[in-house]
Structures are given as structure tokens and as C-alpha cells.
Amino acid sequence: xxxxxxxxxxxxILNTLIASTLxxxxxxxxxxxxxxxxxxxxxxLVVVLVxxxxxxxxxxxxxxxxxxxGFRRLLDQGAWFSNAHQAHGITVTAVGHAAVLTGxxxxxxxxxxxxxxxxxxLAAMYCTQDxxxxxxxxxxxxxxxxxxxxxxxxxxxxxxxxxxxxxxKVVTVSGKDRGAILLAGKTGTAYIFMKKSGNFASSSYYMQxxxxxxxxxxxxxxxxxxxxxxxxxxxxxxxxxxxxDDQIVAPQQADGxxxxxxxxxxxxxxxxxxxxxxxxxxxxxxxxxxxxxxxAVAGEQLGRNPAGVPDILGVSLSSHDYVxxxxxxxxxxxxxxxxxxxxxxxxxxxxxxxxxxxDNTLVVLTADHGFPNVPEFAQSRKFESQRLxxxxxxxxxxxxxxxxxxxxxxxxxxxxxNVLLDYKLIEQKxxxxxxxxxxxxxxxxxxxxxxxxxxxxxxxxxxxxxxxIAKLMQRAWHRQISGDIVVVTKPYxxxxxxxxxxxxxxxxxxxxxxxxxxxxxxxIKPGAYGQYAExxxxxxxxxxxxxxxxxxxxxxxxxxxxxx
Numbered sequence: 001x002x003x004x005x006x007x008x009x010x011x012x013i014l015n016t017l018i019a020s021t022l023x024x025x026x027x028x029x030x031x032x033x034x035x036x037x038x039x040x041x042x043x044x045l046v047v048v049l050v051x052x053x054x055x056x057x058x059x060x061x062x063x064x065x066x067x068x069x070g071f072r073r074l075l076d077q078g079a080w081f082s083n084a085h086q087a088h089g090i091t092v093t094a095v096g097h098a099a100v101l102t103g104x105x106x107x108x109x110x111x112x113x114x115x116x117x118x119x120x121x122l123a124a125m126y127c128t129q130d131x132x133x134x135x136x137x138x139x140x141x142x143x144x145x146x147x148x149x150x151x152x153x154x155x156x157x158x159x160x161x162x163x164x165x166x167x168x169k170v171v172t173v174s175g176k177d178r179g180a181i182l183l184a185g186k187t188g189t190a191y192i193f194m195k196k197s198g199n200f201a202s203s204s205y206y207m208q209x210x211x212x213x214x215x216x217x218x219x220x221x222x223x224x225x226x227x228x229x230x231x232x233x234x235x236x237x238x239x240x241x242x243x244x245d246d247q248i249v250a251p252q253q254a255d256g257x258x259x260x261x262x263x264x265x266x267x268x269x270x271x272x273x274x275x276x277x278x279x280x281x282x283x284x285x286x287x288x289x290x291x292x293x294x295x296a297v298a299g300e301q302l303g304r305n306p307a308g309v310p311d312i313l314g315v316s317l318s319s320h321d322y323v324x325x326x327x328x329x330x331x332x333x334x335x336x337x338x339x340x341x342x343x344x345x346x347x348x349x350x351x352x353x354x355x356x357x358x359d360n361t362l363v364v365l366t367a368d369h370g371f372p373n374v375p376e377f378a379q380s381r382k383f384e385s386q387r388l389x390x391x392x393x394x395x396x397x398x399x400x401x402x403x404x405x406x407x408x409x410x411x412x413x414x415x416x417x418n419v420l421l422d423y424k425l426i427e428q429k430x431x432x433x434x435x436x437x438x439x440x441x442x443x444x445x446x447x448x449x450x451x452x453x454x455x456x457x458x459x460x461x462x463x464x465x466x467x468x469i470a471k472l473m474q475r476a477w478h479r480q481i482s483g484d485i486v487v488v489t490k491p492y493x494x495x496x497x498x499x500x501x502x503x504x505x506x507x508x509x510x511x512x513x514x515x516x517x518x519x520x521x522x523x524i525k526p527g528a529y530g531q532y533a534e535x536x537x538x539x540x541x542x543x544x545x546x547x548x549x550x551x552x553x554x555x556x557x558x559x560x561x562x563x564x
Contacts, residue, residue: 069346078519096368145177213299418483
């Protein structure tokens with residue numbers, strides 16, 4: 001029989017073992033609890049800013065002149081990707097905006113251009129056109145953008161509202177209907193600048209009447225405060241020394257209307273549609289867009305949701321696109337506009353800090369597409385750059401096909417950069433579809449200014465060349481609504497005619513390389529990142545941070561390198 005001393009010793013050893021075991025089992029739990037307690041809270045507000053028509057190179061070229069609170073704040077306090085791209089082949093406003101919060105490519109989301117020809121009905125289709133809906137208390141034309149009916153997939157905002165039981169709010173605002181509508185998705189609310197009245201209005205797709213805060217915003221007609229004002233350079237003349245000669249990028253008009261000082265007025269002598277239309281080219285529409293966004297934050301209590309769930313504010317700033325179209329990204333006007341936008345963003349961030357708190361806010365800034373140089377400026381730098389007249393191209397193509405196959409107008413519609421073939425005519429003539437496609441492609445490949453041509457058969461079967469350009473064009477092509485022959489110009493060439501301004505839409509880096517900046521103190525590790533990234537990565541990254549499922553067709557990646 002063991003004595004009492006032995007029993008005491010046994011109990012001491014047993015208690016020690018139990019205590020050690022408990023300590024070992026408790027350590028991971030404590031570690032897990034500590035990790036949970038230090039994991040970042042969700043942002044109260046996600047602000048998605050899209051600058052229409054902003055090439056990445058302009059951020060780099062002019063960054064030393066930015067103030068402290070706008071682009072520089074994003075560059076210094078956020079994650080900035082220098083090698084970010086709109087990774088599809090048709091780089092235009094609608095396609096780029098659709099990419100931002102869907103994380104999807106056109107072959108899935110269905111927004112293949114700003115406008116296209118419906119292959120079945122041959123009717124012209126505008127990207128956000130929906131004749132079932134009208135603007136609220138505003139004139140509505142048949143091809144105005146009033147709903148996201150043509151968007152075939154969900155957005156981040158749609159997924160957030162689903163996850164929150166529709167308690168999260170998603171509000172977007174833009175000068176362009178497509179800029180607001182394609183960010184809002186199916187369940188958000190879009191507000192658009194009306195060129196006839198100068199108001200920001202929504203459509204019957206979203207609501208039957210405007211909320212009180214929207215009506216209160218317009219009582220004093222804030223859109224009229226710029227009438228009679230001029231847009232003049234913000235900085236000293238020396239700051240613009242490296243910019244292109246005005247006469248090269250935009251030959252002066254007889255009335256001098258395309259030169260500084262740029263006057264905002266109208267022939268009627270009072271604010272009207274002419275005046276409101278002029279506001280798109282210059283800084284004042286962006287100023288109004290950001291002012292209306294502030295009103296939306298206050299009126300909808302964005303970032304202070306009573307349900308305690310995150311909200312999304314989408315702001316598409318339209319004017320840089322108009323300035324670059326008119327004068328080119330190398331111009332003094334574009335340079336100055338970006339500096340003015342920088343100061344407007346600084347003021348907007350300050351107001352967000354006061355109303356919501358930037359520590360509670362996750363900010364993303366990107367662009368829907370970049371911009372090439374004005375062809376005449378590119379020529380002055382010894383690049384082969386010209387405008388390719390699509391009407392002449394179609395005429396020459398049809399003549400070739402008629403000579404070869406004995407049928408008139410086989411190529412019967414142009415919907416840049418697509419050619420639509422008349423397959424019914426091809427069948428009636430007993431011709432082989434693939435033979436006609438290949439003949440058209442061979443002819444177009446020999447046409448001056450054309451770099452690549454892809455046929456429907458290639459695109460449907462995936463029999464594409466192993467190249468970056470082919471991959472981007474494949475992503476941009478939707479088998480149900482795109483054309484039958486896809487044409488890619490040579491670098492620095494562009495579809496169009498005339499002798500001034502520039503346009504975009506190609507798969508080349510000057511059109512695809514755009515800013516991608518994400519700022520949020522609790523969620524994002526600041527720094528300059530050289531890794532390849534896509535605008536399609538924004539939606540899955542935000543979905544990860546908001547703890548919701550990615551949008552339905554998202555193919556982007558989570559930008560894990562930016563996460564603390």
C-alpha cells in the first residue's frame with residue numbers, strides 16, 4: 001500500500017501534467033483570439049473613382065507637380081501598380097467601366113463597345129440603352145442610357161447588397177450615363193449629368209421619384225455658377241514647357257474656342273444646353289460631379305449605415321476623356337486638367353475624412369482606358385501614325401469580295417473594330433462561310449494600316465495565334481453580339497478621319513495601361529508595385545476585403561501582395 005507521501009507526490013505529478021496539457025491546448029486558442037482581435041475591421045465606405053481616359057504615363061509624367069492631398073496621397077499612402085492594364089482588346093469607356101466592379105471580360109459581361117450593331121436585328125445598340133425606362137423629370141431620347149439591361153453579370157455592389165440583405169447602399173455618379181450605370185450594377189443607384197438641364201438625375205429603372213436630398217441639391221442651380229467663367233492654366237508657364245505645341249495637337253479654330261482661356265458661355269447669353277455641353281471639356285464638370293457625390297454621401301448617410309454594413313460610392317469623372325479627345329494627352333490642356341483634377345480630389349478626400357473618416361474608408365482609383373497621342377504629334381516624333389478611314393476600308397473590302405465571289409456587299413456593316421458579314425447572302429450564293437472569311441481576312445491584312453485580322457471561325461474555335469494581342473481580342477469578342485471579322489490597326493494608327501484630336505480603343509499599351517491605386521490604412525500595404533495587374537483584379541480584391549463572394553463572372557485575382 002502506498003503511503004501518504006507517495007499519494008501526495010502522485011497527485012503533484014498528475015496536476016502538473018494536467019496543467020501542462022491545458023496550457024498547450026490553450027495557447028493556440030489564445031493565438032487565434034488574438035489574431036481575430038487584430039484582424040482589420042471592414043471598411044464603412046468603399047469609394048471607387050474612375051477617371052475617364054487617364055493613361056498611366058500621365059500620372060508618372062506629372063507626379064512632381066501634384067499637390068499633397070490628391071494623387072500624391074494615393075501614391076504615398078496607398079498601393080500603386082505601375083503595370084496595370086485594362087486587359088481586353090477594345091479599350092473604350094463602356095467596356096472599361098464594366099470591368100471595374102465585375103472583374104470580368106467582355107466575352108462574359110456582354111458590354112463589347114460603347115455602341116454596336118445587333119447581328120440579329122441589325123439595329124444600332126447603345127451600351128446602356130433600355131427603352132423600357134426614362135430619366136426622371138428629364139427629356140429622354142430612344143438611345144439614351146437608362147439601365148444596365150445589357151450587362152449580363154453581377155458587380156461587387158450586387159454581391160454586397162445580396163450578402164447584407166440589401167442593407168448596404170451602392171450609389172454612383174458620373175457625367176456619362178455609362179460611367180454611372182455600369183458601376184452601379186443591377187441593384188445600385190446611378191445618377192447622371194443631364195446635358196440639357198445641367199441636373200444630376202436618375203432613371204425609372206432605379207426609382208420613380210428622386211429623394212429629397214437630390215432635389216435640395218438642385219434648388220440653387222449649382223450647375224450655373226460657372227457661366228461666364230474661363231478655364232486658364234493653373235500653374236506658371238514654365239510648368240508646361242515640355243508639352244506639345246498647341247498648333248500641332250489642335251489647329252486653332254477661327255473663333256479661338258479651342259485655346260486658353262476657354263470660355264464657358266452660350267449664344268443665348270444664359271445657361272442652356274450649349275453651355276452645359278461645354279462643361280464636359282474642362283475641370284468644372286468634374287467639380288460638380290464630386291460636389292454631387294458629397295451630397296450623396298450626406299443624403300444617403302453613406303459610410304454611416306444604420307445597419308452597420310459597408311456602403312459603396314462610385315464616381316466616374318468624365319472630363320479628362322473629353323480633354324484628351326480634343327487635344328491629346330501630350331497637350332498643355334490635358335496637363336493642366338490633370339493638375340486641376342488633382343486639387344479637386346484633394347478637397348474631396350478632405351471632405352470624406354470629415355464626414356466618414358479616411359481611416360474608415362477604402363479608396364480605389366483607376367481608369368477605363370488610356371490614350372494614344374494625336375497622330376500629327378506622333379508623326380512629329382517620327383512615328384508612322386495615321387487615321388484609317390473605315391468607310392474607305394469597307395468599300396475596298398466589298399469590291400474585293402464582289403470580284404472574287406460575284407456577290408455585292410457581303411461585308412454589310414461596320415461596327416468598329418468589327419465587320420459584319422451577310423451570312424444569308426453567302427448561303428444563298430452557295431459559298432463556304434470559312435472561305436469568305438479567310439478571303440476577307442487576307443485582303444484586310446494587306447490593307448495599309450492594318451496589323452492583325454481575326455475571323456469568326458478562329459474566335460469561335462479558339463484557333464488563335466499565341467500572342468498577347470490575340471488573347472486580348474479574344475477576351476473582347478462576344479460570340480452572340482460581336483461581328484464576324486475583327487480588325488486591329490498598326491500601332492499609333494487609329495480608326496477615324498479628320499485632322500485634329502485623337503481617339504482610343506486599341507489593345508496597345510498606350511490604350512490599356514492605366515492607373516490602379518488602392519488606399520486604406522487598415523487594409524492595404526502602401527508601396528509602388530511593379531507586378532502585372534489588371535483592372536479586373538479590383539473586384540475580387542474588394543470582395544475579399546468585404547468578405548463577400550466575388551461577382552459572378554470575375555476572373556481577376558486578389559492582389560494579395562498589397563494585403564498587410
